[in-house]
Structure formats: C-alpha cells, structure tokens
Amino acid sequence: MIEIIHLTKKFGDLVAVDDLNLKVNKGELFGIIGPNGAGKTTVVRILCGALRPTSGTIRVMGYDVVEEPIKVKRHIGYLAEEPNLYERMTPFKLLKFFGELYGMNSFERIEELLDMVGLLDRAHSKISTFSKGMRERLAIARALLHDPEILVLDEPTMGLDPGTARTIREFIAGQKKHKTILMCTHYLEEAEILCDRIGIMNNGRLVALGTPKELKEKIGTNTLEDVFVHFVR
Numbered sequence: 001m002i003e004i005i006h007l008t009k010k011f012g013d014l015v016a017v018d019d020l021n022l023k024v025n026k027g028e029l030f031g032i033i034g035p036n037g038a039g040k041t042t043v044v045r046i047l048c049g050a051l052r053p054t055s056g057t058i059r060v061m062g063y064d065v066v067e068e069p070i071k072v073k074r075h076i077g078y079l080a081e082e083p084n085l086y087e088r089m090t091p092f093k094l095l096k097f098f099g100e101l102y103g104m105n106s107f108e109r110i111e112e113l114l115d116m117v118g119l120l121d122r123a124h125s126k127i128s129t130f131s132k133g134m135r136e137r138l139a140i141a142r143a144l145l146h147d148p149e150i151l152v153l154d155e156p157t158m159g160l161d162p163g164t165a166r167t168i169r170e171f172i173a174g175q176k177k178h179k180t181i182l183m184c185t186h187y188l189e190e191a192e193i194l195c196d197r198i199g200i201m202n203n204g205r206l207v208a209l210g211t212p213k214e215l216k217e218k219i220g221t222n223t224l225e226d227v228f229v230h231f232v233r
Contacts (some may be wrong), residue, residue, distance in 0.1 A: 001026045001150055001180045002047070007056035009042050009204075016042040018204035020056070029172075029181040031195035033188065035232055038201040040184040041081060044154050047182070048078045060150065074102075077143030081154040081184075083135065087128035091119055091138050094127065095145055102146040113141040117171070133164030140171065151175060153183040157190060169194060188224045198224075202232040 002024035009017040017039040024030040032040045045051040047058050049069040057064060063071045086094055095110045114120040117137040127135065136156065143151060156172065157165040173194055175181060185191050191198055192212045200208040200215075208215060208231045215227045 001028075001061060002030075002182060003057075003059045004043070004047075005057045005059075007043070007046065007058060008054045009039075009046060009051065010054045015204050017046075017053075020201075020204075020206055022199060022206060022209075024180060024182055026180055027176075028196045029176050029183065029194055031191040031198045032182070032184045032201060033186070033191050033198060033228065034201035037203075038232075039204040040201055041154055043201075044078075044152055044182070044184055048076060048152060049073060074146065075148055076150045076152055077146070077148040079136075079139050079143045079151070079153045079156055081158060083139035083142075085127050085135055085138060085142075087126070089127055090124045091127065091141070092123040094138070095142060098142055099145055104146065109145070113144055116144075117141045118167075131164075133160050133167070136160065136164070136168060137171075140168070144175075149180060151179045151181045151183075153181065155184055155186065157185070157187065165190075188228055192224045200228065200231045207231045 004020055004022040007017055007020040008015065020043065032043065034040055042051065046053050047065060049065055049072065052066060060072045061075050065072050091114055092110060095113065099105065099110065111120060114123050117140055119134065119137055127138065153172065157168050160168065169190060172181065195212065197211050198215060199206050212224055216222060216224065219227060219230050221227060
C-alpha cells in the first residue's frame, strides 16, 4: 500500500530523512516512533504531498506522490499533528466544505461520521467552542470523509487528557479492521497496544523494524521502552 524507496530530505545542511526504505502492507497498522527531530513528521508530510523529497520515491497504491499527487490524495486520509480547523464554522459546515472539494455532496455521510466520532449532538455548534479532544475527533472525521483506503495519523493523541486519548485509541483500533494505517507517535504504550509493526527512526534513519514482540525479543527485554532506549541512545 505504501512503498518508500531511498527517501532523503534535506533542509540546507540538515539531513532530516536519510535514505529511508520501508513498506507498509495492506490492512496493517504501522507505527513510526522516535525522538524529536528523528524525521517522522517529515516522512508523513512528503507522503501527503506537503513537502517534496530531495531524492528517492514514495508510492501509494502504485502512484508516485510527486508525479501523481491528486491520485495519491484520493486514497489517503491525513490527520496532522496540529489539525487546521476553521473555527468559525460548525462541524457540519466544515465537513460539507471539504466534501465538496472531493466532489461529494452527501449529508448522510457527514451525519454518519459525526455520529461515529461522537459529535452528532454538536453538529451545528461553532468549532471555536470545542475542546482539544473534540477537535481531534472532528479532524479524524474529516480524514475519513472520502472513505480512503489509507489513514495517515501524526501524533493523534498528543496533548490529550488520558480519557480522551483512550477514546481516540479505541477508535483507531476499530479502524484497523477497515483501513491500512500509518501512525507516528511518541507514546510507546500506544505503539505497543495498537501497532502490528513498528519502525524506530533516529537522526533521519530507520534503526529498527519489526513487531513489538520481535523487537523486545531481539534485545531480551519485556518492555518497548528498553527497545527504544537501546536503538536511539
């Protein structure tokens, strides 16, 4: 579903992503973890067309993200680390606006999504009145609007209270049955609970790859925290 081939991204002299090779399989929830500055978000932004690579290739369902960006975007739903929501709109108007950009005009789909993320009762409230957790759930609804095969989630529970974070994780776990998911996260517990496989990045490079169980067995530990420390120290 996602194929990353010799991907490199430089910002001047800074190498943010260094010759990255990675595949995400259909139906998989793949997690990228790593310290701040490891290159996780840069990879996601290139994948979603917000940045151009210095060299290398990313293909989504066979489409090159640079050469065929519109086709790529039809197949992915992107949840940014800090979703940009139009606060003067209501959730219903926001989803209607973005739906029209995808050539959609289905009120039933909007209501279905708002119900799915627990916001149907606030469909006509101003987004400016929403908590961070409510905004995150609305951003997920926006990412799912065109029913993409692939979800790309960048720090989906960052800054949320424990109860809201748990709700978001449960929702993501439910989507595993229907979507291929690429998720960046700082939370090791979240990665261990949700992810089928994990890639650890450090200084722009992929330094470890495998299931949580495989990675723990590789260094002889019972915790993913020990794995993280081992590969990024």
